[in-house]
Amino acid sequence: MELPTGLRIGGKVVPGRGPRLDVLNPSTGGVLAVADSADEADVEDVIRVAQETFDSGVWSRMPIHERSRILHRFADGIAARMTELYELETANNGRPLTETKAQITRLPEWYRYNASLLLADRDAVVPMPGPYHSYTTRLPLGVVTILASFNHPMMIASKSLAPALATGNSVVLKPSEQTPLTAMLLADIAHDAGLPDGVLNVINGLGPVVGAALTQHPLVKKVVFTGGTEPGRSIAVAAAQRFAKTTLELGGKSPVIVFGDTPVDVAARGAAFAGFVGAGQTCIAGSRLIVHRSLHDEFLAALATIAENIRIGDPADPATQLGPVISAKARDRILATIEKSGARVVTGGQAATVPGFEDGFFVQPTVLADVTNDMPVARDEIFGPVVVVIPFDDEDEAVRIANDSPYALGSAIWTRDLARAHRVASRIEAGMVWVNDHHRLDPSSPWGGLKESGIGREGGWESFHDFTHVRAVTVRTAPDDVDWYGGIATGRLN
Template identity: 55%
Template sequence: MSVSELERPEVRVVTHGLFIDGREVAASHPELLDVRNPATGEVVARIGHADASDVDRAIRSARRAFRSREWGGMPLRERAKLVNKLADAFEAHLDELYQLETMNNGRPVNETRAQLRRLPDFFRYNAGLALARRDSVIPVEGDYLNYTQRTPIGVVGNCTPFNHPLMIMCKSLAPVFASGCVTVVKPSEYTPLTTLRLAQIFTEAGLPDGVFNVVTGLGPTTGKYLAEHPGLNKLVLTGGTEAGQIAGALAGRNFARQTLELGGKTPVLVFPDFDVDQAVNYAAFGAFIGAGQTCVCASRHIVHRDIYDEFVEKLATKAKSIRIGDPTDPDTQLGPVISEKQRQRVLDYARIGLDEGARLVAGGQVPESLAEAGGFFVEPTVFADVSPEMRIFQEEVFGPFTSVTPFSTEEEAIQLANNSPFGLAAAIRTKDVARAHRVAAAIDCGIVWVNDHHRLDPASPWGGVKLSGTGREFGSESFDEHFDVKSVMVNMTDKPFDWYQDSTGPRRLN
């Protein structure tokens, strides 16, 4: 059933304030921003537009909580127990959250349900890291005991995108809470609803006031105020490379730590020993899940010439078979992109690909059956015969859009894969174990999938190189980045010391 065929019930538009110090509060400025359902284009909520004074309020609230006995003085095991309780609370509200997320960002409900049910494990894993944490005793020269102490860094600003609102936020929230830090979250203005709801759920579950604050608004205003605030100790941002460069420069003025997960142009190298049908199935999954609005979208398929024509033909057929429609319908396989602006971007790149001489083999248009639906639908789009100098090979589209480029040798495939300013993820399709390891080592990126795509785990580090950002999320790497390390050097002797009087024998200055 298409969205245009639905009997739409009257939409109740809810107005939301900010979430500061454990409760919803009005923004200082009366301006409200519309939040739309991307499947219908209808306004479903209105949110506050936080200004600099609102961001300051939120950071001050977070700082008070960080220094409080209730949170800052909470024993380690009690904090780990609370973080596990938050995971339980998340699970108890799972149905509500995945339905709200589907309505707000347009992903098919089957995708949303499959993604959100994994998020409680993010918190449980980090609670385990907190319990297992050990500081170091370091062997040093002389009669000294040297050990380290780790203390949580403080206030973490978290700017989240529209494509995976809860998942991307939770991969930051989990180490924040488990380490004893506090946070101010600025969600995308397109998808703030599940973030605001989760703040309420966690507060009701026992998270102290001020530990989790939410300021809504636009990136160039609210996001800027957060990134440049001198009270911020760490900035975590997932978004476009340009936004990351701007926010990172602002945060850098105050020497705030940064974890930036930015753009991507994921190459997928398909070798001739791999089953073509399976390669096509992975290609469709990698390119079109989430309507292609993922930083690790399989956007550049680099395919051996021996199987190139067969791969292109079958991928085009697969793309045309995907069911597009109402994301709340369990039979829907592809929902809308987030906005009319994003849909137009995809359509513009389809035109650019044609102008550059690439061969359009699927999609590139608004589905005819959904043209009057009011939502922001676009067909899964596949271009073949794409060369590396083309813009559709080099630039991130962020939609259901992929390209196919032939190669002849392993060296050429690696060269094509690395011919990009981005370096977030890559994928390899081969049954040759030695080749898989060899090629994985040669690709410039932070994540490689061999015979798979999109897989993650709370224990596995996630992040990129080059223009895809800096730092790592997930794993002990992310948890450890929420601490300052203090070195304590203890003299274990009672020998008299007077540097300026005792000049006998060899002396040690350092």
């Protein structure tokens, strides 16, 4: 197929004024496409178009039943082109085809769920005393910017795009410049579904140029960002200066607590999924494995065996279980982190060589032992297929280690004791806790973190309503007129 490479502004495909950017295939190191990129002038253009579209009311004031129907057609369009989408995303970010397919076949659910919330939402009646009928309504924010990341381009974009569109906003979506292609295709699908021109705009470009300009623009009423904590901090400051809303999903170092009552093979398989899925390039990767000392050695051996047998290869091959990391820079950073970690490398720790893909950015699944929680390798996000194993002796120590982190996005507990599962879950400082599983999401469940893992939630009513303002309407129902000064001597307010 012809790859989408231009900017999508106001329903038209236009060239960018910025430099054209090579989009790499991380499994080969070769150029997959050369995409247009925007500059500050393009940002001004796209924000103006988005604001004019919002002000026109073509979407923001469209009857909600009609808006919902268009979102359902959008979901239908995504489902109809699913194979094209997951094959393109696999080529662009290197995630194995089976993983990508399993994830993005759920994309239509996000649009259907939020289209349904739009019809299910109800205004509240406020019990104000006196002769008044008071109620609330919600109105869209205006122009919303979504800055998505490379690791899950369409899913991360859709988690916020779906509620932003459902609630009537105009959106400017900026994908990672490393993985812009599926976002561009998504805009074409939305157009074909009947989304009015200018409601969804997609511009590619460098983060320090385009991302910064979108974040700082005075007309942008909300910024959604998925990425590193330090860029997220800068975005929060820029948005706060004009009182814009933010949803920020930032770094993570998710703890996985394995209690002694869990069968070792079960725990090892679960931990391998938590730490190595997506080549560890997920903010909620279970990269800190906190294991009861009674299981520690046996668990370590079982996990190493699993890691050594993970099939590394061509992401387009359905048999592949682990693909490359996103770039040569990421690969080199991960390997340097392992080398200077001071930990014992149980398995992995090297670049992986895949026959026929010698120039790809592959890293062996790596298990590190003899780690304490104060070591940088246990505290800093690595964003690669690297896990550390830390022993503990009792429940209090496990919770203390789990919570001793600047991050608090995801976490997991492995136990066969139901009471313990609930008890420990209530003590974990994290936005999400999984029990006997990891990395599960649903459109109805709020997703987000605490501490330096960010602010705000994606999913559920929490996300849906955060793309709106609340407006209170109060109607005086008394038959007489207001005469405050005439009644001031009596001290009455009505």
